[in-house]
Amino acid sequence: MDNFNNEQKHLKLGNIYRDSGRNDLALKEFESIIKIDPQNEAAWLELGKTYKMMNRCPDAIEKFIQAVRINPNNKEALMELGGTSRISNNCERAMKEFKEVIGRTLNNEYAHIELSKIYQKIGSFDLALEELRKAYAINQYNSEIFVGFGQVYKAKGQNEEAIGKFKEALKIDPDNKNAHVELGKIYQGQKNYEAAIKEFKSAIRIDPSDKQLHLNLVQLYTKQNEYDSSNKEAQVLLQLIPNDQFSQDAMLNEIEIFQGKTILRSKVKRLWVTLTTRCNIRCRTCGLWSSPWEIPRKTVDEVIELFPYLERVVWLGGEVFLYKFFEELFQKANVFPHLQQQIITNGVILTEEWIKKIVEAGAELTISVDGVTKDVYEYIRTGASFEKLIKNIKLAQDLIQKYHSETKMRLNAVIMKSNYHQLEEFLDFANEFGFEQVSLMALHFDEDPEENIFYSKKDFRSLEYITNTVPKIRQKAKAYDIDLDILLPTEDLKFDRFENNNYPAQPQQETLHCKMPWKYMFICDKGTVYLTGSCLKSIGNIYNNSLDEIWNGPEAQIYRESLLKNQFQDLCRPECMTRWEI
Ligand SMILES: C[S@@+](CC[C@H](N)C(=O)[O-])C[C@H]1O[C@@H](n2cnc3c(N)ncnc32)[C@H](O)[C@@H]1O
Numbered sequence: 001m002d003n004f005n006n007e008q009k010h011l012k013l014g015n016i017y018r019d020s021g022r023n024d025l026a027l028k029e030f031e032s033i034i035k036i037d038p039q040n041e042a043a044w045l046e047l048g049k050t051y052k053m054m055n056r057c058p059d060a061i062e063k064f065i066q067a068v069r070i071n072p073n074n075k076e077a078l079m080e081l082g083g084t085s086r087i088s089n090n091c092e093r094a095m096k097e098f099k100e101v102i103g104r105t106l107n108n109e110y111a112h113i114e115l116s117k118i119y120q121k122i123g124s125f126d127l128a129l130e131e132l133r134k135a136y137a138i139n140q141y142n143s144e145i146f147v148g149f150g151q152v153y154k155a156k157g158q159n160e161e162a163i164g165k166f167k168e169a170l171k172i173d174p175d176n177k178n179a180h181v182e183l184g185k186i187y188q189g190q191k192n193y194e195a196a197i198k199e200f201k202s203a204i205r206i207d208p209s210d211k212q213l214h215l216n217l218v219q220l221y222t223k224q225n226e227y228d229s230s231n232k233e234a235q236v237l238l239q240l241i242p243n244d245q246f247s248q249d250a251m252l253n254e255i256e257i258f259q260g261k262t263i264l265r266s267k268v269k270r271l272w273v274t275l276t277t278r279c280n281i282r283c284r285t286c287g288l289w290s291s292p293w294e295i296p297r298k299t300v301d302e303v304i305e306l307f308p309y310l311e312r313v314v315w316l317g318g319e320v321f322l323y324k325f326f327e328e329l330f331q332k333a334n335v336f337p338h339l340q341q342q343i344i345t346n347g348v349i350l351t352e353e354w355i356k357k358i359v360e361a362g363a364e365l366t367i368s369v370d371g372v373t374k375d376v377y378e379y380i381r382t383g384a385s386f387e388k389l390i391k392n393i394k395l396a397q398d399l400i401q402k403y404h405s406e407t408k409m410r411l412n413a414v415i416m417k418s419n420y421h422q423l424e425e426f427l428d429f430a431n432e433f434g435f436e437q438v439s440l441m442a443l444h445f446d447e448d449p450e451e452n453i454f455y456s457k458k459d460f461r462s463l464e465y466i467t468n469t470v471p472k473i474r475q476k477a478k479a480y481d482i483d484l485d486i487l488l489p490t491e492d493l494k495f496d497r498f499e500n501n502n503y504p505a506q507p508q509q510e511t512l513h514c515k516m517p518w519k520y521m522f523i524c525d526k527g528t529v530y531l532t533g534s535c536l537k538s539i540g541n542i543y544n545n546s547l548d549e550i551w552n553g554p555e556a557q558i559y560r561e562s563l564l565k566n567q568f569q570d571l572c573r574p575e576c577m578t579r580w581e582i
């Protein structure tokens with residue numbers, strides 16, 4: 001009895017901690033339960049949900065599996081396992097588990113439904129339908145099964161069949177929210193906005209707190225030119241949001257995107273700031289160190305003014321540690337719990353004192369590692385020491401573990417002639433030294449034209465090698481659980497579609513392919529401002545205007561207007577567009 005009470009106490013406390021965003025303490029509470037009773041399925045489930053909130057999907061999946069193994073009929077655990085596996089593209093593990101559950105238990109309709117969703121996610125529509133038929137044989141009155149059928153038909157492009165199934169689901173259960181939402185989405189796709197509004201309203205009656213549904217209505221009313229209704233819906237939505245500056249502005253930003261606004265009341269959300277071009281080393285690819293510049297104090301003050309609204313600030317240079325106001329900026333930003341700081345550095349300039357400050361603040365640390373061997377690294381990064389790099393990376397890795405810090409390490413590699421053959425090794429290196437993310441970018445600019453295999457000295461043999469290697473490194477990233485971002489213009493990434501300014505003619509009108517002009521701003525050297533590093537045109541300069549003025553200046557508006565019309569010519573960098581679903 002005592003144990004039972006203790007477990008309930010830990011469970012309650014864990015949930016309170018998680019609701020208040022203190023996930024580390026929540027984890028401890030749920031783990032205490034498992035120490036008392038390793039068969040407590042609720043504790044495994046809550047552990048999984050906490051890891052999921054922390055974006056640690058592989059850990060979450062393992063915990064959900066434990067819950068499902070203890071009780072294969074735990075519907076919530078089955079659904080969490082399926083949902084988390086799908087959003088994190090980790091389908092194989094869940095698929096195996098669902099098959100085992102089906103083998104072990106009789107009449108487990110939810111295991112069949114979840115397995116069907118996994119099949120649908122990986123494009124095996126026939127197998128998905130087969131699982132749904134098995135679920136239907138167990139229970140003909142479960143409306144979720146009809147929703148499942150509808151979703152598969154919708155994914156196959158058979159909208160009329162899908163509509164039929166969603167309507168059948170609603171006959172069984174008129175309060176099936178998913179069926180209303182799916183119908184709303186189909187009608188919206190068919191530009192039948194009135195019908196879509198009706199469905200989303202029904203879904204909201206069932207779940208008034210679903211913010212996405214309110215946003216859909218905001219958008220649909222705008223499309224119908226019913227601006228008053230759209231604004232009213234926006235007000236309802238803002239009342240669902242915590243009443244603090246950051247949360248309100250974040251939601252206003254989403255609303256303005258959905259209303260297609262090009263002049264924004266909401267502030268920039270993600271700001272990249274070049275603080276100085278001064279540097280302690282002389283990379284052969286870099287054009288910054290040779291013309292010294294630093295950001296003026298007036299812009300530092302404007303950046304500080306934006307802290308209450310920002311979700312991320314990225315500090316870069318040159319080397320930020322050589323800028324006199326950097327420590328002040330770092331400490332002032334650190335006061336805002338919602339503001340994630342990221343520092344991009346060559347890594348060799350880092351001192352033990354700074355590594356400690358970064359790790360204690362949980363700031364993200366991006367280190368440029370353009371070669372995984374001493375010869376290649378030191379050839380590209382002139383003046384840097386490979387040994388010093390490794391020493392600092394190891395120190396950061398150790399301190400992150402010691403302090404259980406939320407600091408994530410990202411490895412940046414700019415790909416060029418001297419290092420493209422190390423593509424696979426970058427992933428091994430990242431894995432060995434605890435990097436959670438890897439970004440592979442193409443060399444731009446012509447500081448060293450000989451190195452530029454993508455543009456000035458286009459080298460088809462190297463490009464072919466890269467194209468063949470990309471699938472291998474994707475596999476490695478998956479095996480190492482590394483978040484891999486590839487910004488390389490190769491065949492594999494559909495670059496041919498955009499070559500020679502051959503931009504896609506008229507992609508789907510209904511889709512906004514990139515929200516960045518509503519969220520990002522990038523202050524470059526000499527004060528030139530872009531929306532992002534992948535945008536081709538500048539939107540202003542800090543010496544001519546304030547950051548607020550630039551944010552809503554004519555050039556920024558042109559970007560937003562053009563993207564709303566799906567016009568990208570001369571505005572967007574092709575390799576950035578390759579990431580959009582067109
Ligand atoms: C200019 S550096 C400044 C931050 C820091 N000094 C560093 O090296 O990471 C920012 C990023 O730009 C990359 N970079 C340097 N030269 C480049 C080039 N020619 N083309 C593309 N990226 C480049 C660097 O490797 C680094 O990841």
Ligand code: SF4
Nearest residue numbers: 279281283286318346
């Ligand atoms: S370390 Fe960064 S800023 Fe310094 S020269 Fe290299 S790329 Fe440029």
